[in-house]
Amino acid sequence: MVQPPLPHDSAGAGVPISNVRHVPLHAHSLLRHAASVHADATITSVSLSGLATRMSYAQLEDRALQHARQLRALGVGTGDVVVNMGVSSAEQLAWLYGALSIGATTHLMNPLLLPEQVLQLIAAAHPSVLLHDTATAQIASAVPAVVHAIPHLNMDAPPKAPAWGPQGSRAASTFSEESPAIVCYSSGTTGLPKAAQYTHRSTVLHAWGCALPDAMALTARDRVLPLMQMFHATAWGAPFVSPLVGASLILVPPSRDPKQWYEWIEAHEATVLGAVTAHWMALVQYMQANKLRFSTLLRTVVGGTRLPEAVARVIAEGLGVEVRHAWGMTETSPLATMERYASNANLLRHGKPVFGVELRVGNECAGARSQRLDELQVRGHWVAHRGDGDWLQTGDWAALHADGHLEVIDRMEDALNGDASLISSALVEFHARRVPGAADAALVKMDSSETVLAWVRHPQADEATVTLALRQMLAEAFGGWTPDHLMAVDALPYTHSAKVQKNQLKPVLAQRLRANAAAH
Template identity: 55%
Template structure:
């Protein structure tokens, strides 16, 4: 019986779906396209280069840059010989990146044009580690690289969490877990991908492996389009149309901005037929607009870096009263940890997860991953994630979602963005931080915010309202609430406790 190895995905695509393509768009807008057959040849040449440099199974290379064809070539080269690729996020803090590099001690530090100067600066922390531009692919000298034999439980790659709640967590994946996750993503009731699809994740490879897109696309023969991080919804729309995208991977923040842009501009899609949405829960009315007005099927997923990331998924149904996070795909088991630390298949508490592609802490022997999410598991394992544990609120005995509060706040004229910060879970004290649009009367907007939120949430409203210039975001468009709390604490000296409660 054959073992499961990630590099066999590209080998399969090169043989069976040779004409399907991978396209990458650079930060400067340059577009490059290769077939899977061409990418496999480039990966072969890079593998010969890695071997010549003395890198062997279980050695490490660091890939420090944005998603691209060149990054894919080096990734699959490393995979073919058991070398572990560490995806470093250029948007993480410099001190975190330096610490990770010193821990990894890589055999090579790969960088792109955007990270070249930073890589030079970090090189002093790892003396002797060769630097190499990802564009410098191996020539191969016409030789075919013979894949190294190694066990399927060998590490394939490493990602670092987004750092939304503090210091990014280090998450390791194996060849076996990555292939099984790719298979699960491709299932009809999951992402439902096939060889006719053109897939564009708005997440980078360093963000939970771009939700598995570099692996599931070659598995089914779907074409893959890799784009740089960009915060302009007009640019996202342009890419979708230019590259004839059929499936879009995006977080809720992406879609909130894209819907606002398309409504204002009166635009529609010509090819997009499905979106897989992660992150905080999409407001029901926004999901309904995407599906019924834009003609795009909404598949709302839940997961995290530690779950590879797909764990549950739900297709939007307007006949239901609310949009939840769906049911676990095969290979994932969920529970909630209620009072007393007992895990239950139904109820409300901290969400626990385990499965074939779920990483769990090396500090304890439990197979369960404590996710840090406050959630309800309904009948038939249907998941409803309410909030992060440190951001959870109970109003009149009912769990209150900060995402829904923030959505209602953004609907108030004059509010560009909003974030609810829970400053003390026990007392329920909270701060609504919001960004004002240009030339608005912040005092009158604050009054309207208080009235609308009180009406919408049965008398509940935040303890305090604070206007800030901008929010700190992660590369995956999440507000870094721990940094926002720190920022507000420095600006305002009052009786509201603003000390961040990090889960890391």
């Protein structure tokens, strides 16, 4: 096809064309934008005692610049590693943005991991400085035993900015947008946590993806409260998408108390809650028992294990909160897919991928006619990879439907073979928790391929009665299938992200199985 000639002006010259020039994407520019455009929006830090402190985005940027100068004075610069080990707070966030602005890479370390895991991960990071808060000071004091002597700074201490340099100066970012920005670690439910490294570019693009209307749909009118900590995949990106849109941010410490969660939501007028399925199951139970309602909460983004449709219905129709069901993992930064719950839907799946993320099962991409089960694979602008392949192998059994919807069945090591299809361990556990007398439950597939349902007994419940009720409930829900063994336990071991540590539970159950076999 012959292209038409360019338009000419009266002198016969071509019309000048303006070209868009590349401007690098740097994660700390998100805070710079918020400080300029949404300066009055706030970041609230809440302690376990309920004490709350608040600062604006403008104040947060000033604090981040002070911390950047502190790090520079210690010799930390582009390419160096900073370990940031603490619970979510505005001060932790200020140190993170300060490190980002000078090109240092921050490892967000989870202080709730096993002590030997924390020390091993810090030693492998080769940090130039270790940041901790008052809550993690004791753990930090053990670090020199395995790492060369490095400066330790308490993030809760008043900032001590060097005398040199103007108070509000902003140094130009001379490092690449592909430079490492943040390293986060997986939950470690199957062993030593895996590391995922995010770049400046991927962090900004992930924030944009989170803000989309069919993703988290955040605006400057929102007040966002993530129950996940910043060391859990940067609290699902909340500290980056919130300044991008000007939403206020509420940062809370780790807690497993639904009463405390409810009080935080109400006291700080949260409009959006980030929570895993286990959070919501406990919160629904607490609110129903106490006949409570929310006064400000409008929407929740739910991740972690699959949210049962019955629980989504209670949240949406009983509590009046819009449910958005997400799927992702630490390696996907973590947002990959999102689904809005509809009361007329027969099944709550995991939604469709947001722009920037591609999915396939096996070698089959979305839109194919087949809905066969295979391992879910992901690639995209903010997806980390292990090895040289283009696609991240997730370790999840999943199906991709012709309309692009994702349905994650279970972790490949946890899923069970039923008579006609795979059975999700998460759904088995949900049905088990509905049995009166069973306070909690976890289904474990043993090395022998036998299945054990470990359940926590209410103090007043009769073990034999509950065991019979569990078998009847599960047989009805799963076409006659029941676990090989049911065992009452005192408690289940949980991670910081409300996941049962089945790798710790399995040897305890194996020992009991051997003891039972020997007794008979």
